[in-house]
Amino acid sequence: MNTTALAPSVATPASTPATQYDAVVIGAGVAGLYHLHRLREMGMTVRAYDAASGVGGTWYWNRYPGARFDSQAEIYQYWFSEELYKSWQPSERFPAQPETERWLNYVADKLDLKKDIQFNTRIASAHYDEAQNRWNITTSQGEHIQAQFLIACCGMLSAPLSDRFPGQANFKGQIYHTGLWPKTPVDFKGKRVAVIGTGATGIQVIQTIAPEVGSLKIFVRTPQYVIPMKNPKYSAEDWAQWGAQFHQLKKRVRETFAGFDFDFDAGPWADKTPAERTAVLEKLWEDGSLALWLASFPEMFFDEQVSEEVSQFVRGKMRERLQHDPDLCKLLIPTDYGFGTHRVPLENKYLEVYLQPNVETVDCKQTPIERIVPEGIQTADGQVHEVDIIVMAVGFDASSGALSRIDIRGRDGRSLKDQWSKEIRTAMGLQVHGYPNLFTTGAPLAPSAALCNMTTCLQQQVDWISDCIAHARQQGKTVVEATQAFEDAWVEHHDETAAKTLVVKTDSWYMGSNVDGKPRRLLSYIGGVGNYHAKCDELARTGYPGFDMR
Ligand code: NAP
Numbered sequence: 001m002n003t004t005a006l007a008p009s010v011a012t013p014a015s016t017p018a019t020q021y022d023a024v025v026i027g028a029g030v031a032g033l034y035h036l037h038r039l040r041e042m043g044m045t046v047r048a049y050d051a052a053s054g055v056g057g058t059w060y061w062n063r064y065p066g067a068r069f070d071s072q073a074e075i076y077q078y079w080f081s082e083e084l085y086k087s088w089q090p091s092e093r094f095p096a097q098p099e100t101e102r103w104l105n106y107v108a109d110k111l112d113l114k115k116d117i118q119f120n121t122r123i124a125s126a127h128y129d130e131a132q133n134r135w136n137i138t139t140s141q142g143e144h145i146q147a148q149f150l151i152a153c154c155g156m157l158s159a160p161l162s163d164r165f166p167g168q169a170n171f172k173g174q175i176y177h178t179g180l181w182p183k184t185p186v187d188f189k190g191k192r193v194a195v196i197g198t199g200a201t202g203i204q205v206i207q208t209i210a211p212e213v214g215s216l217k218i219f220v221r222t223p224q225y226v227i228p229m230k231n232p233k234y235s236a237e238d239w240a241q242w243g244a245q246f247h248q249l250k251k252r253v254r255e256t257f258a259g260f261d262f263d264f265d266a267g268p269w270a271d272k273t274p275a276e277r278t279a280v281l282e283k284l285w286e287d288g289s290l291a292l293w294l295a296s297f298p299e300m301f302f303d304e305q306v307s308e309e310v311s312q313f314v315r316g317k318m319r320e321r322l323q324h325d326p327d328l329c330k331l332l333i334p335t336d337y338g339f340g341t342h343r344v345p346l347e348n349k350y351l352e353v354y355l356q357p358n359v360e361t362v363d364c365k366q367t368p369i370e371r372i373v374p375e376g377i378q379t380a381d382g383q384v385h386e387v388d389i390i391v392m393a394v395g396f397d398a399s400s401g402a403l404s405r406i407d408i409r410g411r412d413g414r415s416l417k418d419q420w421s422k423e424i425r426t427a428m429g430l431q432v433h434g435y436p437n438l439f440t441t442g443a444p445l446a447p448s449a450a451l452c453n454m455t456t457c458l459q460q461q462v463d464w465i466s467d468c469i470a471h472a473r474q475q476g477k478t479v480v481e482a483t484q485a486f487e488d489a490w491v492e493h494h495d496e497t498a499a500k501t502l503v504v505k506t507d508s509w510y511m512g513s514n515v516d517g518k519p520r521r522l523l524s525y526i527g528g529v530g531n532y533h534a535k536c537d538e539l540a541r542t543g544y545p546g547f548d549m550r
Contacts, residue, residue, distance in 0.1 A: 021045045023149040023469075024137055026123045026406075028113075029057015031441040031458035032153035033104065034078060037111050038466040039151070042473075048113075049139060051122040055108045057155045059100045064178040064201065064391070065186075066208030067097035070229065070290060070346040071453040074242040075261050076100075079250040079459055084110065086243040093289075094231045094346070125407035126150050128436060133478050135437065148478065149437045149469060152403055153458075156442040156449050156523075159401030161515065164196075164394045167371040167378075175372070175390040178205060186389065190214040194377055194387040196369065198224055199509075200345035202393030209391075210353040217385055218354070219377070221364035222507075223332045225314045225339045229346035230288025259447065259456030259529040262295035269299040269306050281313050293344045300340055301501045301526075307338035314339050321351040328354050331363055341501075342508035343450070398509045399442065399449040399523045400424050410435035423519050424512070425491050427482030427546065428536065430465060436481040439465040445494050447532050450510055450524035457529060464536045468544055477549040486546030498522040 022044035025035050032048050033055060039046045052060040069076055073090035087110075088103055095103075108114050122140040129136055129146075137145040160179035168175060176186065178201045188209045195206050196219040203226065210216055234242075242249070249261055256263040266272075266280045277297070284292040292314075299306040315333050322328045332354065353359055367379040376386040397404075400420050408416040414434050419425075426432050429446025431439060441461040442448045448457035472480050498504050504511065504522055512518040525532055539545065 018136070018144045018146040019047075021047050021145065021147040023151055024049065024123075024135070024145060024147040025151045025153055026050075027057055027153035027155060027158075028052070028055045028108070028117050028119075029059065029153065029155050029158075030104070030455055031155075031462055032057065033108055033111075033113055034080065034459055035151055035153055035441070035462045035466070036113050036116055037080075038462055039149075039469070040116065042466065042470055044469075046116060047145070048117040049121045049123050050117060050119055051140070053119050054101075054105070055114070055117065056101045056104045057153075058157060059097055059104055061158065061160075061179050062181065062201070063097050063101070063183065064176075064181040064205055064393075065188075066204035067178075067181075067201075068094050068204065069100065070094055070200075071260060071455070072289060073234065074245075075249060075253050075259075075453055076455050078107065078455065079253075080463075082243075082246050085246055086239075089236060089239050090234050092231050092233050094229060123406055125409075126438075127407075127409040127413075128411060128438075130411055133436070149439065151465065152438065152440045152443065153462075154402035154406075154442065156399040156402070156454075157396045159397040159405055161394050161396060162392070164392060165369060165372045165377075167373055170374050171372050171376075171390065172374045173376075173388045173390065175392065177392045177394070178202075179396060188212045188389065191388040192386065193217070193389045193391065194219065194385060195391045195393055196377070197393035197395065198222070199393060199395055200224075200343055201395070202391075203345045203347050203350045205391055205393055206353055207348055207350040210356060210359065213358070215358045215360070216353070216356075217360050217362060217377075217387060219362045219364050219369060220331055221368075223334045224345055225311065225334055226318065226345055226347045226350055227285065227290070227292055227314075228288055229348050230286075231348070253453060253456040253529075254460065254533050255530040257298070257528045257530065258290075258294040258451055259453035260290065260294055262289075262291045264295055264298045266296055269297045269303075277309070278313065281310065285313075285317065288346070290344060290346065293340045300338065301503065304338075304502065307341070307502055311339040318351060323355065325355075328361075331361055337506040338502050341503045341506035342510050395509055395514050397515045397518070398512070399444045400512075400518075401515070403440065403443065408435065408438070410438070421517070421519070424521050424523070425487060427487040428490050428532075429525065430461065430468075430536075431480070431482040431487075431547070433482050433484045433487040436479045439468075439480075441465070444521070444523045445490065445525055447525050447529045451526055452524070452529050457532075460529075460533055460536065464540060467540055468547065471540075471544060472549050475549060479548075479550045480544075481548050481550075483546055483548050489546075493527075494525055495521070497525070497527045501526055 023046045025048040028050040036048045126137045134146045135150045162177045193213045194217045300310045367381045404417040426445045429443045507513040
């Protein structure tokens with residue numbers, strides 16, 4: 001049985017008369033929910049569409065075992081309502097997927113959003129009609145909608161790489177991509193299970209199912225630097241204390257490098273002795289959060305020597321946990337890229353899984369996966385690894401993928417998918433020149449494409465877009481479009497900023513290198529969330545220069 005029901009429905013030609021809205025929002029996740037709320041509050045007619053049967057976006061689809069976020073609950077929050085913040089009580093510092101999905105349902109219900117969301121509906125195409133200055137939109141159900149504004153809140157990790165290997169359809173057992181996990185629980189008890197992929201997702205799956213499975217075969221290609229998560233429970237008193245800091249936190253997350261409440265406050269690396277540096281790293285390691293990565297020494301992103309020393313620190317910690325087993329250390333401890341040059345996962349006893357007697361590894365660098373066969377996974381050495389269940393934790397066509405799988409056509413019929421297949425460009429991740437009245441969140445070349453506490457960055461983008469639309473309407477303008485010159489200047493600044501870092505030297509989804517043929521460019525703006533926010537605020541304050549309003 002193959003349970004991977006993955007292919008998006010194809011749009012049928014629109015035959016029905018168009019339903020009219022001021023704005024259509026694509027997606028009902030963190031960004032889409034808030035956008036629907038903001039635009040409705042502005043008095044606009046808005047409808048949101050989501051392929052899922054409920055709200056949540058990422059938190060709807062990624063219901064795999066062990067899914068949880070690794071921004072602390074006190075900052076993975078909406079900031080537009082103090083009452084909302086205080087009235088939801090997270091159970092722990094890093095809540096798991098079911099709780100986050102419940103939270104987003106709570107938000108949607110509290111704001112009465114669901115009546116304006118159409119579920120089980122994928123947006124198939126959106127073509128801009130220049131004569132009318134409106135978007136013609138079709139859905140997977142064959143509906144035809146017209147809207148002045150098209151607001152893409154599609155998520156930066158919502159295009160799963162589900163058809164990764166030839167032969168998947170022939171597999172006799174069950175095969176699941178983590179980003180399309182079924183609602184009915186998967187029974188791993190006593191089963192022979194394979195996990196392909198050891199990114200943040202694979203790590204969470206592996207550590208969670210390891211105690212349950214009969215045997216586990218882990219297909220490792222690129223190992224990860226990992227940090228043990230500390231996840232204390234939160235009591236009502238704890239939450240009241242966070243609530244009392246609501247305004248400080250709200251201000252703080254907008255100013256820091258990554259939209260967290262911590263920042264690079266340790267002082268310059270060069271001013272410290274080796275012992276002082278280690279003391280800083282030890283203290284942040286003990287925090288059990290992403291602080292070691294995003295609040296230690298920014299020099300690790302620029303300076304090969306610093307990067308190597310911080311990497312050595314983390315490697316030492318990992319070696320101890322692997323009991324200095326030479327084979328495991330070789331397979332699981334990264335040596336060919338620096339700590340933090342791609343996403344650092346938090347984990348809970350992940351490395352210890354490899355010490356279990358019923359766990360085996362396959363080194364995919366030595367023996368790449370060739371295909372899936374009815375009995376299991378065949379590697380390049382001809383071996384067939386027989387299993388009952390395959391978990392594909394193989395990642396996503398990040399940031400650009402969600403938009404380029406929709407047939408979006410702007411002025412003169414230009415296709416976003418075609419353009420982005422050659423070069424991925426945006427105007428601050430908010431618009432793309434040539435696509436009037438299309439606004440984007442979580443899109444390439446903004447921090448929200450990857451390098452951010454997502455709730456911080458998505459809300460900031462929603463607010464900016466909403467304010468921009470309000471401004472245009474006040475001016476009696478009907479069209480907003482980033483100019484070519486503005487977009488060019490942003491792309492240049494983005495690339496210059498990225499080129500100074502070591503991140504561009506590491507292959508990962510951050511660079512688009514996980515998808516064959518995807519043009520290489522750092523997807524996320526790396527100039528810092530605080531800087532990005534300040535630039536956006538400046539644009540708004542000065543009447544949106546670079547955005548042609550007509
Ligand atoms: P990912 O980081 O892209 O990892 C995909 C994994 O699959 C990598 O180990 C990759 O190896 C492997 N892979 C892909 N194709 C393969 C092949 N043909 N053969 C063998 N291995 C293959 O994807 P992800 O783990 O889903 O994570 C994506 C992002 O989601 C994270 O970086 C994070 O931002 C987010 N996330 C967040 C959380 C959280 O908040 N805690 C949890 C999960 C995910 P290579 O690296 O060698 O390509």
